[in-house]
Structures are given as structure tokens and as C-alpha cells.
Amino acid sequence: MRELEIVVGIDEAETPELLRARAADALGRRVGDLGGVLVARRSLDARKGRAPVYRLRLRVFDVAEVGASATTHVEGPANPAQLAPGVRRGVVVVVGAGPAGSFAARALVRAGVGRVVVCELGKPVQARRHDIAALVRRGVLAADSNYCFGEGGAGTFSDGKLYTRSKDRERVSAVLAALVGYGADPEIEIDSRPHVGSNHLPKILLGLRADLEARGVEYRWSAPLVDLVVGDGGRVRAVRLGGATPEELACDAVVLATGHSARPVYELLARLGVALAPKAFAVGARVEHPQPLIDELQYGRAWARHPRLPAAFYQLTAQAEARGVYSFCMCPGGWVVDSSTEPGMLATNGMSLKRRDSPYANAALVVTVEPADVAPWGAHPGDPLAGLAFQRALERAAFAAGGGGFVAPAQRLTDFVAGRASGALLRSSYRPRVVAGDLGEVLPAPIAKALRAGVAGFERTMRGFLTAEAQLVGVETRTSSPVRVVRDDDTLASPSHAGLYPCAEGAGYAGGIVSAAVDGMRVAEAVLGALARGASGG
Numbered sequence: 434m435r436e437l438e439i440v441v442g443i444d445e446a447e448t449p450e451l452l453r454a455r456a457a458d459a460l461g462r463r464v465g466d467l468g469g470v471l472v473a474r475r476s477l478d479a480r481k482g483r484a485p486v487y488r489l490r491l492r493v494f495d496v497a498e499v500g501a502s503a504t505t506h507v508e509g510p511a512n513p514a515q516l517a518p519g520v521r522r523g524v525v526v527v528v529g530a531g532p533a534g535s536f537a538a539r540a541l542v543r544a545g546v547g548r549v550v551v552c553e554l555g556k557p558v559q560a561r562r563h564d565i566a567a568l569v570r571r572g573v574l575a576a577d578s579n580y581c582f583g584e585g586g587a588g589t590f591s592d593g594k595l596y597t598r599s600k601d602r603e604r605v606s607a608v609l610a611a612l613v614g615y616g617a618d619p620e621i622e623i624d625s626r627p628h629v630g631s632n633h634l635p636k637i638l639l640g641l642r643a644d645l646e647a648r649g650v651e652y653r654w655s656a657p658l659v660d661l662v663v664g665d666g667g668r669v670r671a672v673r674l675g676g677a678t679p680e681e682l683a684c685d686a687v688v689l690a691t692g693h694s695a696r697p698v699y700e701l702l703a704r705l706g707v708a709l710a711p712k713a714f715a716v717g718a719r720v721e722h723p724q725p726l727i728d729e730l731q732y733g734r735a736w737a738r739h740p741r742l743p744a745a746f747y748q749l750t751a752q753a754e755a756r757g758v759y760s761f762c763m764c765p766g767g768w769v770v771d772s773s774t775e776p777g778m779l780a781t782n783g784m785s786l787k788r789r790d791s792p793y794a795n796a797a798l799v800v801t802v803e804p805a806d807v808a809p810w811g812a813h814p815g816d817p818l819a820g821l822a823f824q825r826a827l828e829r830a831a832f833a834a835g836g837g838g839f840v841a842p843a844q845r846l847t848d849f850v851a852g853r854a855s856g857a858l859l860r861s862s863y864r865p866r867v868v869a870g871d872l873g874e875v876l877p878a879p880i881a882k883a884l885r886a887g888v889a890g891f892e893r894t895m896r897g898f899l900t901a902e903a904q905l906v907g908v909e910t911r912t913s914s915p916v917r918v919v920r921d922d923d924t925l926a927s928p929s930h931a932g933l934y935p936c937a938e939g940a941g942y943a944g945g946i947v948s949a950a951v952d953g954m955r956v957a958e959a960v961l962g963a964l965a966r967g968a969s970g971g
Contacts, residue, residue, distance in 0.1 A: 434492055434493065434494050434495075435460065435492070435493050436473065436490060436491065436492055436493075437456065437459050437460065437490070437491055437493065438488060438489065438490050438491070439452075439455045439456065439459060439488075439489050439491060440478075440486045440487070440488055440489075441455070441486065441487050441489060442484070442486055442487075443484075443485050443486065443487065443736075443739060443741045443742060444741065447472070447487075447489070449470065452470045452472070452489070452491060453467055453470050455491075456470050456491055456493045460493065466495075467493055467494075467495070468493075468494040468495050469492075469493075469494045470491055470492070470493050470494075471491065471492040471493075471494075472489055472490075472491060472623050473490045473491065473492050473623060474489065474490035474623055474625060475487055475488070475489050475490075475620075475623050475624055475625060476488050476624075476625035476626075477625070477626075477742075477743070479731060479732050479736075479742070479745070481731075481733060482733075484736070485732060485736055485739070485742060522546075522547045522964065523546050523547050523548070523685045523686070523964040524546075524547060524548040524549075524550070524682070524683065524684045524685050525541050525546055525548070525549050525550075525684060525685060525686045525687070525688060525960055526550050526551075526552060526672050526682050526684045526686075526687050526688070527541075527549065527550065527551045527552070527687075527688040527690060528552055528658050528672070528687060528688065528689050528690060528691055528698075529551075529552075529553060529554075529586065529689070529690035529691045529692060529695075529936075529939065530551050530553040530555075530583075530584050530585065530586070530652070531585060531586020531587070531588065531690060531692050531937075531938075531949060532585070532586060532588060532937075532946045532947070532949040532950040532953065533586075533688075533690035533936045533937030533938065533939075533943070533949040533950060533952055533953035533956075534551055534553075534586075534688065534690035534936070534953060535551070535585075535638075535641055535642075535645070535950070535953070536608065536611075536949075536950040536951075536953040536954050536957075537688045537690060537936060537953035537954065537956055537957040537960075538551050538645055538650050538688075538957075539611070539641070539644075539645060539957075540953070540954050540957035540958065540961075541957045541960065541961065542645060542648045542649055542650050543648065544957075544961050546960075546961070546964065548649070548651070549645075549649070549650045549651070550650075550651045550652075550653065550682055550684075551645075551650060551651070551652050551653070552652075552653040552656045552658065552672070552674055552682075553582075553583070553584065553652070553653065553654055553655075553656065554577050554582050554583075554655070554656070554657045554658075554691075554695070555577055555578045555579075555582035555583030555584065555654070555655070556577075556578045556583050556584070556654055556655060557583070557584045557642075557654055558583065558584040558585055558589060558635045558638050558639065559635070560578070560583075561578050561579075561583035561584060561589070562635070564578040564579060564583075565578075565579060565580060565590060568580075568771055568773075568839065569770070569771065569864045569865065570864070570865065571865070572838040572839040572840070572865045574773055574774075574776060574839065576774060576775060576776065577655060577657070578655075579771075579772070579773065579774055580770055580771065580772045580782060580784075581692065581694040581772055581774050581911070582692075582694070582695075582774065584638055584642070584654075585634060585635070585638045586692045586949075587692055587693070587694065587772070587782070587911075588634070588945070588946040588949075589631065589634050589635065589638065590631045590634075590770070590784055591631065591762070591770075591772075591782055591783065591784050593628055593629035593630045593631055593633065593634050593785075593787070593946070594626075594627075594628055594762070594945065594946065595609065595612070595621055595627035595628060595629060595946055595947050596625070596626045596627060596628075596945075596947070597945055597947040597948045597951070598948070599943075599947065599948050599951050601951055601955075604951040604954050604955070605947055605951060606622070607954070608947050608950045608951060608954075609621050609622050609627065609947070610622065611641075612629070612637055614640075615637045615638075615640035615641045615644070616633075616636050616637045616640045617629055617633065617637050618633075618787075626746075628787070628789075629787065630785065630786045630787025630788070630789075631784045631785065631786055632786045632787055633787050653674060653676075653680070655676045655677065656674040656675065656676045656678075656680070657674065657675045657676060657697065658672055658673075658674060658675075658691075658698055658701065659673050659674065659675040659679075659701070660672070660673035660701065661673070661687070661701075661705055661930070661933070662681065662683075663705065663930065666931065667929060667930050667931060668930070668931040668932050669684070669686075669687050669930050669931065669932040669933045670683060670684070670932075671683045671684060672684060672687055684932075685932065685964060686932050686933075686934060686960045686963065686964070687932060687933050687934065688934045688936050688953070688956055688957070688960065689918060689933060689934060689935050689936055689939065689940060690936040690937055690939060690940075690949075690953060690956075691939035691940075692937075692938055692939045693911055693913055693914035693938045693939050693944075694772075694774050694911055695939055696774075696775075696821055698939070699818060699821060699916050699918075700818065700821075702918060703817065703818055705930070706929060707918065707927060707929055707930050707933065708918070708919035708927055708928050708929040708930075709817035709818075709916055709917065709918060709919065710817055710916070710917045710919055711804035711807070711816075711817045711819060711820055711915065711916065711917070712804065712820075712913075712914065712915060712916065712917045712941050713801055713802060713803050713804065714801075714802055714820060714912055714913045714914065714915045715757075715759075715761065715799035715800060715801050715802060715912045715913070716799055716800065716802055716824070716827060716876070716880060716908065716909060716910045716912070717758075717797055717798045717799035717800055717876070717880070717884055717907075717908070717909050718781070718797070718798060718872050718876070718884075718905040718906060718907035718908050718909055719769045719781045719782075719783060719795050719796070719797055719798075719863075719905065719906045719907065719909055720795065720796055720797075720798050720846060720903055720904070720905050720906075721769060721793050721794070721795045721859075721861060721862065721903065721904050721905075721906060722793070722794045722795075722898075722900070722902060722903045723792060723793065723794070723902055724744050724745075724765060724766050724791065724792055724793055724794045725737065725738075725792075726794075726897070726900070726902055727744075727745050727746075727747065727765070727794040728742070728744065728745045729897075730745075730747075730895055730896070730897045730898065731745035731746075731747060731895075732745055743765065743789065744765035744766035744789040744790075744794070745765060745794075746763045746765045746794075747760060747763060747796070747895060747898075748760055748763065749891045749894060749895060749898070751886075751887040751890030751891060751894075752890075753800075753882075753883045753884075753885075753886035753887040753889075753890060754879065754882055754883040754886055756800050756801050756879075756883045757800070757801040758798070758799070758800050758801075758883055758884060758886070758887025758888075758890070759798075759799060759887075760796040760797065760798055760799075760891075761796065761797040761798075761799050761909075761912055762782070762783055762796065762797050762912075763783075763794070763795075763796035764783035764784060764785045764789075764794070764795050764796065765785060765789050765794050766785050766786075766788070766789030766790050766791045766792075766793070766794065767783050767784055767785030767786075767789065767791050767793065767794070767795055767862070768783065768784055768785065768791055768793065768795070768862040768863070768864075769781055769782075769783055769793075769795050769841075769861065769862050769863040769906050770782050770783065770784050770863070770864075771839050771841070771863070771864070772911055773828070773832075773839060775825070775828070777829060777832050778825060778828030778829050778831075778832050779828055779831040779832040779835060779839055779841060779908070780824075780828050780831070780908060780909065780910050780911055781841060781863070781906055781907065781908065781909050782797075782909070782911065783795045783796065783797065791862060793861075793862045795862065795906075797909040797912060798884060798887070798888065798891075798905070798909075799884075799909055799912055800880045800883045800884050800887065802820070802823070802880070802915075804819070804820070806823075806879075807819045807820045807822070807823040807915070810822035810823040810826060817916055817917075818916065819915075820915025820916060821915060821916065823915070824910045824911075824915060827875065827876065827877075827908050827910050828908065828910055830874075830875045830908075831875050831907050831908040834870040834871070834872075834874070834875050834907075835867075835868055835870065836868060838865065839865065840865060840866055840867065840868055841863050841866075841867045841868075841870075841906050841907065842867070842868060842869070842870025842871075842872060842875060842906075842907055843855070843858050843861060843863070843867035843868065843869065843870060843872075843904055843905060843906045843907070844858075844869065844870060844871060844872050844873075844904065844905050844907075845858070845859065845901060845903070845904050845905075846888065846899060846900065846901075846903035846904060846905055847899065847900065847901050847903075849872055849873060849884075849885065849888075849905050850885050850888055850889065850899060852873055852885070854869065854871055855869050856869075857869075858904065859902070859904045861904060861906060863906050867906055870907075872905050872907045872908070873885075875907055875908060876907070876908065913938065913941070913944055914938060914939055914940070914941045916941060917940065917941030917942075918935035918939070918940040918941065919935070920934070920935045920940065920942075924959060924963070925955065925956050925959040926959065926963070934956045934959060934960060936952055936953055936956045937949040937952040937953055937956075
């Protein structure tokens with residue numbers, strides 16, 4: 434097998450005949466001498482000043498190795514989490530049914546753990562849709578079932594991006610292969626920026642849950658974690674669940690995979706003395722542009738409406754006022770959505786469907802916030818929950834600026850940079866609606882100043898970004914957790930509470946669907962190792 438890279442024009446269909454001919458030409462071989470030709474990677478190269486092309490990495494096999502009937506896609510490796518097939522004992526409770534919790538449960542049950550129970554604050558994905566509809570249409574918030582809480586976690590209705598900066602390629606491939614097995618498009622295994630879409634993820638989640646339930650995983654819905662039962666030596670012995678049917682579950686290990694918005698869980702951990710630490714995060718607002726404008730800025734006027742080019746994305750960074758300013762969670766052809774989780778507080782996020790055909794592009798424009806910045810919001814010096822109080826203060830201010838009912842304050846980008854009010858707003862994808870508001874007053878002055886300077890830097894990088902056609906909708910506060918639930922680098926267990934395994938985005942260790950799933954697999958492997966040794970704390 435050999436690997437090589439070829440380039441195809443955006444008007445060229447990637448047929449097996451074309452791929453074989455290009456591969457033969459690149460290798461100086463005859464077409465008949467080649468066996469299977471597999472696409473291992475596809476990426477769009479749309480750098481300015483050039484005609485856009487697709488770069489393909491091919492795997493080419495000799496006839497003797499792979500016949501001409503080989504498929505054109507590469508399957509991921511087997512699940513690397515099957516490390517302890519002989520484990521037939523132990524009870525593990527997984528807190529959170531997002532990607533981290535789901536893939537942790539998957540790895541545990543596939544390895545033969547005696548009992549795996551997933552408890553989730555929110556509802557199954559089907560019921561979750563109704564609560565989100567009530568929020569979007571009528572501004573009615575269900576605090577336990579919304580864009581953040583419920584089956585699949587915040588990623589379920591937040592665009593479905595699957596690209597990751599994780600260097601753990603084996604586990605990343607395993608996650609993508611599993612998602613394909615549950616119904617995702619096989620193209621996610623080869624695209625450089627794979628994307629499922631919020632309309633497809635629910636079906637995939639149903640397939641994932643059906644598989645886990647068939648293997649014996651138990652689910653508890655609308656069952657918030659309200660307490661940990663701690664035994665001698667600080668070892669976690671059980672979890673207590675609230676909701677309509679309170680329950681205590683004895684266990685050997687707890688995988689804590691709550692997501693970054695589970696504020697009551699952070700408060701519980703602080704009361705119990707679980708090791709916590711503040712961490713940096715970022716806040717700002719969502720910016721909306723017309724998607725055709727972003728297409729033109731990124732592809733050029735000649736190519737912007739080409740049918741084979743996807744809705745264009747961007748990724749921008751700048752340094753301003755000694756802070757990092759950057760775009761985050763960019764959603765081409767998407768919508769700005771209400772990711773609030775508490776009454777009287779407003780937070781925004783972005784999403785898009787698989788086809789990315791909304792007339793709007795949106796992204797968070799955020800500024801880094803260090804623990805020292807939020808220390809004044811703490812209840813006491815060194816309070817690890819100071820970042821939560823800071824987030825809540827911003828969300829209350831945004832809610833008030835919108836006038837209540839989860840109406841969002843908005844401001845034209847040019848007006849925000851100039852420090853003036855917007856007399857008239859643009860149309861927005863945000864529901865229920867937006868009203869004119871001064872985001873420079875909602876955001877703390879140092880954050881607003883850095884964001885203004887950062888946007889000016891973005892304009893230098895991407896001419897046309899700062900335009901009267903763009904509008905800010907605020908605020909964005911949930912880029913990542915402001916709290917780290919400390920864990921040991923080797924055992925991945927809490928150093929203060931044996932048997933507690935902080936995991937993924939909610940614990941401050943990984944963000945995004947795939948990265949969270951990968952961390953869930955790693956934590957499951959740590960639990961398996963502890964169970965195999967006869968202890969759950971390493």
C-alpha cells in the first residue's frame with residue numbers, strides 16, 4: 434500500500450475511474466496495475482488568489498492485495514478501549530449522557546463491566562425537541578431540558594462539528610467509525626472538517642442508545658446528581674439522584690461527564706471539598722453576517738456561488754489589550770440560538786443543519802478571561818467558582834438588556850466598534866427575537882475594549898469582515914468551563930475523592946464532540962484498569 438496526494442478541481446467528479454487514473458499517473462504505473470484506490474482524506478484548498486481545489490490523500494493497493502472492488506473509503510480501527518475483556522464485575526455510574534459520558538459507557542460495557550448506569554439531568558432527545566421549541570417560539574425555558582441539557586449534551590443542537598485538535602488519531606478514528614455505524618454519513622471519516630448537522634445527530638444518538646441498552650447499559654432521565662456518598666478515606670461509594678424518583682446507587686466508580694454548564698454540580702463538588710481549580714475561559718458575543726458575503730470574502734467573487742463549494746467558514750485570531758481575541762464555534766449557514774439554562778439569564782450559541790443553507794453565517798467573537806480577572810466575583814479569596822458568578826452576572830445583564838423573555842440584545846458590528854447605539858437592527862436568525870442594546874455596556878469594559886480592538890484586527894486579516902451588514906447578538910459565555918475538576922495525570926481520578934473520574938469538557942479537559950468522546954474513552958480505560966486491580970481509585 435502506498436499513500437499519495439492528488440489535486441482535483443471543484444468541477445471534477447471524484448469517480449473511481451478518475452482517482453485510479455490520477456493515482457496511476459502520479460506513480461508512473463498503468464491503470465491496470467493498480468488495485469483498490471481509497472480516499473483517506475479530503476480537504477478544500479480555497480486560498481485567495483487561486484482557483485479552489487480539493488486535495489485528496491489516497492491509499493493505493495497492488496492488485497494482489499486489494500481487488501478492484503475495494504470501497505473508496507477507509508474504515509476506522511477497532512475500538513481501542515477493549516483493554517480488559519475479562520472484567521465481569523463492578524458498578525460504574527456515568528453522570529451525563531453527552532459524547533463523553535456516552536462513549537465512556539460504551540467502552541465500559543463493551544469491556545464487560547458488570548453494571549453501567551448513565552444518569553442525565555435532562556430528557557431523551559425526542560422529548561428534548563419539544564422543550565427547545567417552547568424556548569425558541571415562546572421564550573419558555575425548561576431549566577433541565579434545553580440546548581445544553583439532555584441526551585447528547587450541548588453538541589446535539591449546536592452544529593454537529595466533528596473536527597478536533599486531538600492528536601490521539603487512533604481514538605478519533607474509532608469515534609468517527611462508531612458514529613458512522615450509528616448512522617452518520619461515511620464522509621465524516623475522510624473530510625478534513627467533518628460535520629454531522631443538528632438535524633442528523635438525534636437519529637445517531639438513538640442508534641447509539643439502542644446499542645448501549647442492548648448491551649445492558651441502564652439510563653436514568655431527568656435524574657440530576659444531588660449528592661455523592663463518601664466513605665472512609667474519601668472514597669466515593671454511591672451517588673444520590675434527584676428528580677421525580679430519587680435514588681441512591683452504590684458504585685465502584687463515578688465518571689463525571691456533565692458538560693460545561695452543570696453549575697449545580699460544580700457547587701455540589703465545592704461543598705463536598707472535591708479538588709477544584711479556576712481556569713481561563715472566554716466571553717463575548719455572537720456575530721452574524723450574510724452567508725453570501727462570507728462566501729465572497731473567503732472564495733472570491735468569481736467562485737462564491739459555485740455549487741460544489743460548501744458554505745464558507747472562517748477562523749480568526751488577534752491580540753488586543755494583552756488578551757487573546759478569537760472567533761469560536763463558527764457556524765456557516767446557521768442560526769444563533771438561546772443556550773440559557775437558568776431563569777433571568779441569557780446566553781447564546783450557534784448551530785446549523787447538515788446542509789448549512791441558512792442565509793446567515795455566525796460565530797462567537799470572544800476574549801480570554803483569566804482567573805485573576807474574575808476573582809472579584811468570588812465568594813472568598815481563591816474561590817474556584819468565581820468564574821461561574823462572573824458568567825451569571827453577564828447573563829443577567831444580557832437578559833435585562835433584552836427586556837426579558839429571552840429576547841436578546843443586538844448591535845450592528847460597526848456601531849459596537851464605534852461605541853454608539855444602533856438606531857436600526859438587521860434581521861437576525863435568533864429567536865424569539867432581538868432588540869437594540871449596547872453590548873459595550875453589557876460586557877465588562879476591559880472585555881468590550883479588547884473585543885473592539887480585536888475586530889479591527891480581524892478586518893485587517895479578512896477585509897470586509899467589519900461591515901454594516903454584520904450584527905452582534907449577545908452574550909456568549911459558555912465557550913468552556915470556568916472550573917477545572919482536578920484529576921491525577923496518570924490515574925485520571927480525583928486526588929481528593931478516590932473513585933471519582935472527572936471527564937471532558939465539564940471537568941475542563943476537552944471541548945467539542947469528538948474530543949469529549951475521546952476523553953470519555955480514556956477515562957473508561959482508567960476505570961477498567963482500576964477495576965482490574967480490584968480498586969476504583971488507582
